[in-house]
Amino acid sequence: MPYVNIRITRDGATAEQKATLIKGATQLLVDVLGKNPQTTVVVIDEVDMDNWGIGGETVTARKKQGK
Numbered sequence: 001m002p003y004v005n006i007r008i009t010r011d012g013a014t015a016e017q018k019a020t021l022i023k024g025a026t027q028l029l030v031d032v033l034g035k036n037p038q039t040t041v042v043v044i045d046e047v048d049m050d051n052w053g054i055g056g057e058t059v060t061a062r063k064k065q066g067k
Contacts, residue, residue: 001039002029009059010046018044 004025022042029035049059057067 001041002033002035004029004040004042005045006042007045007047009049009052011049011059013044013046 006021006025021044025042026037026040029040030037049063052059054062
């Protein structure tokens with residue numbers, strides 16, 4: 001049973017976009033590894049931008065700086 005964990009910042013991904021990610025990740029495992037889509041689990045974790053850091057800064061701070 002494949003398990004895929006996708007982590008994104010919580011900044012407005014729509015339900016439709018998340019459904020597309022789940023479908024795409026599942027299909028990728030089917031196409032590349034021949035896995036059964038009925039037993040493939042995909043979980044999307046949304047992380048607050050204040051809890052996600054890049055280069056020593058939070059994503060919130062980086063976005064304010066236009067990075």
